[in-house]
Amino acid sequence: MQPTLAFRVAGKIVSRRVDEGQVVHRGDVLMTLDRTDLAHDVTSQSANAASLRAAWENAAADERRYRGLDQTGAVSKSFYDGIRSRAESLHAQLMAADANRRIATDRDDYTVLRADHDGTVLSVFAEAGNVVSAGQQVLTFASAGPLEASVDLPEDMNLPIGSSAIVSDAKSDQIITRAASLRQIAAIEDTATRTVNARYIIPNFPTNLRIGQTLTVTLTSSLSDDMVVPLSALFDMGSAPGVWIIEPSNKKVAFHPVPLRRVEGSAAVIMPDQRMRDLRASGELQVVAAGVHDLHAGEVVTIASDQAQMQ
Template sequence: MIRTQKYIIYFLIVTSYFLLVSGCKDKVKPGTAEVKRQVVTGVTLAEVHPSQVDEYYETSGTVKAKTISIVASRVMGTVTSVKVKEGDRVHAGQVLMTIDDRDIVQRVKAAEKAVEAAKQNKSLSDITYQRYKNLYDEKAISQQEIDQIETQKKVSDMEYERAMAMLAEAQVNHGFTRITAPISGIITEKKIELGSMAIPGIPILTVEDNSYFRIEANVDERLSGKLKRGMPVDVIIDSIGKQVKGRISEIVPAIDPMSRTFLIKVDLKMPSLKTGIYGKVLIPEGKKESILIPQKAIVEKGQLVGVYVVDNKGITTYRLIKTGKKYGEQIEILSGLSSGEKIIVGGVEKAVDGGIIK
């Protein structure tokens, strides 16, 4: 038994020796290994350098039509017709809907009758006054009698004017039964339907003038003394991917004590916008030195943002960077790159981390 165990131990020692010797044959000396790198071709390189760029204060706001008219009825009554729907384009003075006018029509007729009666009474008073005036000139009647007739004439004149005013009021009220567009634009909201009761002062339609828009944004109080009306600013509308020029048209002088900001309104000449769109306002504050690279050089890998940097040996390395503001087709680099380094700006889809450019 003991002899068998010796043979087994001897066999294991010999086997371990041969494995050790065979493993050592494949080792190489330090510093002599060659790394095989993938060759990268068809790319464009550029050397990065700092440059002077505009420094902006950035805030956000909401785009609104410059003129938004809330339409409400001036009289109470049942809606008898609705001639528009949301999205329709209308012109100023166009009839949008009508309200039951039967009671007001009767008031107009009554006022017209009152005017006719007052006119007849005025005519009679004029004739009577002229007759008594002739008698007074002939010394046939007393001063008191002519004064009485003259007063009756004045009263009839005032009654006629009062009747005319009541007729005009009735006609104006009748006109209120035809609700018209106060401005030219687009119907953006309709809050009433055929047969519903229109109540004075309750909004029923919204009309927006979509020829001009503006964006309203809150600005930090430190800029309260620096902004002026007419000052140019840049506005970025991310939803449509456009950057437009605007001018500050209004500055609200009151500062909100909670947010420490004040409101500005920037006019935009861009009819393709819509009320409610989110936008960014860039207010120029001066110049600064910064590194800019083309946005097409940026490579995103999941949540990582980086660029391919090329060293003196042509080896590419994917390096993480932190980006800042956009300047047209270029983007600011806050960290990750230094002046004089080379990056791949064209054909980035062909680049690989650890590759070599030949």
């Protein structure tokens, strides 16, 4: 979860207590506003409520005293009704004044922006000295919990929720988990790239895994040996379709004929051979997806992996 945080009142920021990437705990102060005007309002409303309370208490005492006199006929009915009406009016005014005092106190409290949950500050959009309006975004915050990898997939790749994936560090290629689980696929695709955003939960993530870190997500399937590749990765040598893979030991490409199961929009479902299954199991499988018509066996190439930004 990545809530956007904002002040509930307008004002001038006087302090920023956190930086991007900082881990915070529930209740920690993130930013504060100048509370001078709001503090004056609290003082004014509190004084008004105190004055009305004193007036009402006196009026209530008078009402109790004259009630007995009214019952004995010592004072007229109209005189007692006036005393009672004044007490009731002052009580209503006191209730309104108390409500205004509470509102003023709440608004004064809103000058301090605190973390609602344990988590990490992702982005900061305001600095000390800035004047912000109520509800204006000042920072984004990732609540503590399982981290997720966000990756864009072809819009026609119909993966079921819960599908597994291998997640590794994009720089070191070190595998972080082989059991990432698909939690969500966006309902609306990006029309420019014809992709949809998918989020994979990373269980038991290492403590050195950072929000914003670049990862590589390798799709797997727990239901069969079939594998999904971009349609552009398929190449027909004349006898059968296949794909070019990069051998991890020497970074050279090798062509592997594979049976084509079906085409799903911009993706192809293939049945990998044993070498491809072994590389997939170890998280080392890399399939060339662009320029496949220009490759020759044994060439050393560099490919761009599907990379995901941690969010």
